Amino acid sequence: METVFLYKLPIPSWAMCYLINGDADSLSLDEKWMVDGWYQSLFDTLEPGEEIILSPVNGREYFLWFPEFGQASMVQDCWVKIVKEETLCVE
Numbered sequence: 001m002e003t004v005f006l007y008k009l010p011i012p013s014w015a016m017c018y019l020i021n022g023d024a025d026s027l028s029l030d031e032k033w034m035v036d037g038w039y040q041s042l043f044d045t046l047e048p049g050e051e052i053i054l055s056p057v058n059g060r061e062y063f064l065w066f067p068e069f070g071q072a073s074m075v076q077d078c079w080v081k082i083v084k085e086e087t088l089c090v091e
Helices: 014-023 029-044
Strands: 002-012 050-064 072-083
Touching: 002 014, 002 050, 014 029, 014 050, 014 072, 029 050
Parallel strands: none
Antiparallel strands: 002 072, 050 072
16 A cells, blocks of 8 residues: 555544544544544545555553644544555556
8 A cells, every 4th residue: 555645633532433434422423423524534635546544653642732623632643544555557
């Protein structure tokens, strides 16, 4: 896979379990909608054949007034990687 973009973004810690593992049990419905909206806005920028890969940088938390989405909270840096599957040209 070819890396198209690589972002390091401050993601609220409360959203990490949902983004990485798909576990929304600890989220309120409003929080889930907020995360889904953020992810959808990222997804809408993709070209055909591209995918999003999320991966925590180091798991360290710190407080941030303006995280990637939501109100001021504890955040973790997360790699947001946009990758594209390489196509083989066969002649």
